[in-house]
Amino acid sequence: MGEPRRGGMSRRVFLAGAGVASSSVxxxxxxxxxxxxxEVASLTTATLAFDGxxxxxxxxxxxxxxxxxxxxxxxxxxxxxxxxxxxxxxxDARELAAGRNPLSSLEPEMVxxxxxxxxxxxxxxxxxxxxxxxxKPQWLHDIPDMPREQLSDDWAQTDLVLQICSDDAVVCAWxxxxxxxxxxxxxxxxxxxxxxxxxxxxxxxxxxxRNLFGQVDGTVNPRSDDEFADQxxxxxxxxxxxxxRIAMDLDDWERLxxxxxxxxxxxxxxxxxxxxxxxxxxxxxxxxxxxxxLPVIDMNSHMARAMxxxxxxxxxxxxxxxxxxLPPEPGSExxxxxxxxxxxYQKDPDVQFTPVLRRLLEADRLNEWTTHIGSAVxxxxxxxxxxxxxxxxxxxxxxxxLSRGRG
Amino acid sequence: MGEPRRGGMSRRVFLAGAGVASSSVxxxxxxxxxxxxxEVASLTTATLAFDGxxxxxxxxxxxxxxxxxxxxxxxxxxxxxxxxxxxxxxxDARELAAGRNPLSSLEPEMVxxxxxxxxxxxxxxxxxxxxxxxxKPQWLHDIPDMPREQLSDDWAQTDLVLQICSDDAVVCAWxxxxxxxxxxxxxxxxxxxxxxxxxxxxxxxxxxxRNLFGQVDGTVNPRSDDEFADQxxxxxxxxxxxxxRIAMDLDDWERLxxxxxxxxxxxxxxxxxxxxxxxxxxxxxxxxxxxxxLPVIDMNSHMARAMxxxxxxxxxxxxxxxxxxLPPEPGSExxxxxxxxxxxYQKDPDVQFTPVLRRLLEADRLNEWTTHIGSAVxxxxxxxxxxxxxxxxxxxxxxxxLSRGRG
Numbered sequence: 001m002g003e004p005r006r007g008g009m010s011r012r013v014f015l016a017g018a019g020v021a022s023s024s025v026x027x028x029x030x031x032x033x034x035x036x037x038x039e040v041a042s043l044t045t046a047t048l049a050f051d052g053x054x055x056x057x058x059x060x061x062x063x064x065x066x067x068x069x070x071x072x073x074x075x076x077x078x079x080x081x082x083x084x085x086x087x088x089x090x091x092d093a094r095e096l097a098a099g100r101n102p103l104s105s106l107e108p109e110m111v112x113x114x115x116x117x118x119x120x121x122x123x124x125x126x127x128x129x130x131x132x133x134x135x136k137p138q139w140l141h142d143i144p145d146m147p148r149e150q151l152s153d154d155w156a157q158t159d160l161v162l163q164i165c166s167d168d169a170v171v172c173a174w175x176x177x178x179x180x181x182x183x184x185x186x187x188x189x190x191x192x193x194x195x196x197x198x199x200x201x202x203x204x205x206x207x208x209x210r211n212l213f214g215q216v217d218g219t220v221n222p223r224s225d226d227e228f229a230d231q232x233x234x235x236x237x238x239x240x241x242x243x244x245r246i247a248m249d250l251d252d253w254e255r256l257x258x259x260x261x262x263x264x265x266x267x268x269x270x271x272x273x274x275x276x277x278x279x280x281x282x283x284x285x286x287x288x289x290x291x292x293x294l295p296v297i298d299m300n301s302h303m304a305r306a307m308x309x310x311x312x313x314x315x316x317x318x319x320x321x322x323x324x325x326l327p328p329e330p331g332s333e334x335x336x337x338x339x340x341x342x343x344x345y346q347k348d349p350d351v352q353f354t355p356v357l358r359r360l361l362e363a364d365r366l367n368e369w370t371t372h373i374g375s376a377v378x379x380x381x382x383x384x385x386x387x388x389x390x391x392x393x394x395x396x397x398x399x400x401x402l403s404r405g406r407g
Numbered sequence: 408m409g410e411p412r413r414g415g416m417s418r419r420v421f422l423a424g425a426g427v428a429s430s431s432v433x434x435x436x437x438x439x440x441x442x443x444x445x446e447v448a449s450l451t452t453a454t455l456a457f458d459g460x461x462x463x464x465x466x467x468x469x470x471x472x473x474x475x476x477x478x479x480x481x482x483x484x485x486x487x488x489x490x491x492x493x494x495x496x497x498x499d500a501r502e503l504a505a506g507r508n509p510l511s512s513l514e515p516e517m518v519x520x521x522x523x524x525x526x527x528x529x530x531x532x533x534x535x536x537x538x539x540x541x542x543k544p545q546w547l548h549d550i551p552d553m554p555r556e557q558l559s560d561d562w563a564q565t566d567l568v569l570q571i572c573s574d575d576a577v578v579c580a581w582x583x584x585x586x587x588x589x590x591x592x593x594x595x596x597x598x599x600x601x602x603x604x605x606x607x608x609x610x611x612x613x614x615x616x617r618n619l620f621g622q623v624d625g626t627v628n629p630r631s632d633d634e635f636a637d638q639x640x641x642x643x644x645x646x647x648x649x650x651x652r653i654a655m656d657l658d659d660w661e662r663l664x665x666x667x668x669x670x671x672x673x674x675x676x677x678x679x680x681x682x683x684x685x686x687x688x689x690x691x692x693x694x695x696x697x698x699x700x701l702p703v704i705d706m707n708s709h710m711a712r713a714m715x716x717x718x719x720x721x722x723x724x725x726x727x728x729x730x731x732x733l734p735p736e737p738g739s740e741x742x743x744x745x746x747x748x749x750x751x752y753q754k755d756p757d758v759q760f761t762p763v764l765r766r767l768l769e770a771d772r773l774n775e776w777t778t779h780i781g782s783a784v785x786x787x788x789x790x791x792x793x794x795x796x797x798x799x800x801x802x803x804x805x806x807x808x809l810s811r812g813r814g
Binding site: 042043044064065106107109110113115167168169170171173174176177180181184189191192194196197198199200201202203204209210212214250254257258269270323325326327328335336338 | 449450451471472513514516517520522574575576577578580581583584587588591596598599601603604605606607608609610611616617619621657661664665676677730732733734735742743745
C-alpha cells in the first residue's frame with residue numbers, strides 16, 4: 001500500500017524527467033487536443049533498453065502485466081552453477097527485451113514485439129551464502145515479524161526472483177516460459193505472483209492509477225533523477241526489492257460509505273487530494289483541525305502512518321504495486337480473492353522500508369481490510385552493459401559479487 | 408483450437424467491414440507510415456456500444472482481457488427472480504460499458520474509462536427449465552461425450568455465464584466484481600476462467616495473433632456481415648456459446664522441431680500459410696503431394712481435421728479464444744499450467760460445432776499435446792435496446808423468452 005506518486009505523471013513526462021533511456025520509444029507528434037489521444041509510442045514497436053547503469057523495470061514506467069517468479073536453486077547447484085545461470089539468463093533477457101530470438105529458442109515469432117518488456121533479477125540471501133558470502137548486504141534478511149501479518153509458506157522467501165513485466169500479456173507469459181525453461185537445470189519455480197495494472201495508454205496524462213480499493217496509488221513516489229539516486233539506487237546502480245503480498249477484503253471494504261473510506265486512507269477518493277488539500281500533490285497538513293477541534297486527517301489513516309516523520313525524512317521508497325484478482329477460494333463466501341503484489345524498491349529496507357511497514361501494521365486503519373500474507377527480500381544487482389560495448393559494467397547480473405564469491 | 412480468421416484483419420478494417428457500431432471509437436488520422444503507429448482509438452476514450460441487434464463481445468474485436476464467470480442460481484430462485492436479475496444486470500452492464508456509474512455503486516472513478524468493455528450474457532439449460540421451458544433451443548444440452556476428453560467438475564456447465572472483456576485489466580476486474588456483487592441475491596460464482604490476448608494496439612495491421620503454441624490463431628473466422636449472419640447470429644440476433652477449456656502441454660510441444668510442429672498444425676509457423684500455400688489466407692490444397700507422392704498436408708493435421716468437408720460446408724463458427732498461463736500445479740514437474748479458454752460462437756452447435764470437435768478429438772495430431780478439461784453450452788440472448796430508444800427490441804437480456812416462460 002502506501003503513497004506512490006509516479007502514476008501522477010504521464011509516461012512521456014516520466015521518461016523525459018527521469019532520464020530513462022529507451023532504445024526505440026518514438027513519440028507520436030500528432031496528438032490532437034480534446035480527442036483523448038495521448039502521446040505514447042505504438043505498442044507494436046515499444047521497447048525499453050535492457051543494458052544500463054541500473055536494471056530496467058524499476059524506474060521505467062509500470063507496465064500492464066506482471067509475472068513475478070520466485071525460484072529456488074536445485075540441490076547441489078554451486079557458485080559456478082549460479083554464475084552459469086546468470087550468464088545465460090542475462091543473455092536471454094537482453095535478447096527478449098530487444099525483440100530478438102534467444103539462442104536455441106525455436107519461437108522467434110513470439111518475441112518480435114516486446115511491448116516494453118523488462119526482466120529484472122534479484123538475489124535472495126542464499127545466493128550470497130553459496131556464491132558470494134563476503135558481499136552480502138547487511139540488510140539482506142527476512143523482514144522482522146510484524147503485527148497482524150499472516151505469512152503463508154506459499155509466498156515465502158526464495159533464492160532468486162525474476163520480475164517480468166510487459167504491456168502485452170502474451171509477451172509477458174512467453175518471457176516467463178522462456179526464462180523458466182532456460183534456467184531449469186539450475187532452479188525450480190517456487191511461486192508465481194501474477195498481477196495487472198492499467199493498460200498502456202489507458203490513463204490520460206496527469207491521472208494516477210487506482211488500486212482495487214479505488215484509491216489513487218501513485219502519489220508520493222520518487223520522480224526526479226535526484227530522488228531516485230537518493231531513495232532507490234546506490235552509486236553502483238544496485239538496489240533492493242521487498243515483495244509483500246497483501247490480501248484485500250473488498251467485500252467488507254465495499255460496505256463502507258465514501259466518507260469512511262476517505263477517512264481510512266486520509267485522501268479524497270475522487271482525486272487523491274489529502275483531506276486538508278485541494279489537489280493530489282498538495283502536502284497534507286496533519287495539524288489541521290475541523291470545526292469541532294478534531295484532526296481533519298486521522299493520525300491512524302493510511303497516509304498519516306505511511307508519511308516519513310520529521311526526524312526520519314529518509315523513510316521513502318519506490319512503490320511499484322500490481323493488483324491481483326483471482327477467483328474466490330473454493331468454499332469461500334467471498335466474492336473474490338484480491339489484493340496487491342506490492343513491490344517496494346529502496347537502497348536499504350532496514351532504514352527506509354521496515355519502519356514504515358511497522359507503523360502501518362501497528363495501527364493503520366486500513367489494516368481492518370488488508371492482511372499481509374507473503375514477504376521476501378532481494379538484492380537487485382546493478383545494470384549490465386552489452387558485452388560489445390566496452391563499458392566498465394557487469395556483463396551479466398551480479399558478475400562482480402559472484403566473482404568475488406569464487407575467489 | 409481451430410482455424411480462426413478475424414485476427415488477420417486490423418481492428419479498423421474489422422470494425423468497418425463488419426459494420427459494428429461503436430459509440431465513441433474515433434480513429435486517429437495521423438498515423439505515419441514506417442513508424443509503427445497504428446490507427447486505433449486511444450484507450451482513454453474507447454468504448455463499444457452495449458445496445459444493438461446483437462450483444463457486443465461476439466463480433467466486436469477481441470479485447471486483451473477475459474473474465475468468463477460461470478454462475479449457478481441460488482436455491483429457490485424462481486422465474487421472477489431470474490427476470491429481476493436480468494433487468495438489473497442489463498442495466499448495470501449498459502452503464503459500465505458506457506463508462507457511467509451503475510445505480511447504487513459507490514465507485515464512479517473505477518468505471519470512467521471502459522477501454523472497450525463488453526459484458527455478454529448467456530443462459531444455461533436450467534434457466535429455460537425454470538423460467539422459459541417452451542423456448543429452449545433443441546441444441547441447448549451438454550456437448551456429447553468425446554474421445555480423449557478429461558472433463559473436470561471445476562469447469563462444468565453452469566446456469567448462467569457472463570463474458571466480461573476489456574482492453575484494461577483493471578476495468579475487467581472491476582466489472583466482474585460489480586456484476587458479481589449486483590447478482591449476489593440470485594447467483595453464486597461456480598468458476599471464473601481468466602484469459603488474455605495481445606494488448607490493444609500491439610499487433611500491427613494485417614498480423615494475426617498467436618496462441619502459446621506459437622500458431623497464428625485467427626485465420627478462418629467469419630469477417631463480413633454475410634458470414635456473421637450465415638454462421639453466428641440467427642435473424643433475431645441470438646447465438647450460442649460453447650466454452651471448451653483446453654489444457655496445452657507446452658513442455659512436450661516445445662521439444663518438437665519446427666517442421667514437426669508445422670506438420671501437426673498443417674500451417675507454417677512463420678506466417679500461418681497452409682503448407683501448400685504462400686500466404687496465410689491461401690486455400691489449402693489437401694490433394695497436393697510431395698516429390699515422394701506423400702500428402703503435403705497431413706490428413707490428421709489440425710487444419711485438415713478442422714476444415715468443413717465438401718458435403719458439409721456449414722461446419723463453420725466464430726472462434727474467440729483466450730490464453731491462460733497459470734503457475735504450475737503444486738507438486739507438478741511441468742513448467743506451467745497453460746492452455747486456452749476456447750470460446751466458439753455459432754447458430755447451432757449440433758450442426759456447426761460438434762461435428763468438427765468430434766473429428767478433431769478422434770484424430771487431430773495436436774491431441775498429443777492438448778486435453779479438453781471443461782465444457783459448457785449457453786444460449787446467447789439477442790441484443791438489447793436502450794429503454795428510451797423506442798426500438799422494438801428486448802430492454803433486458805432474454806426479456807422475450809423469459810416473458811414467455813412466465814405466461
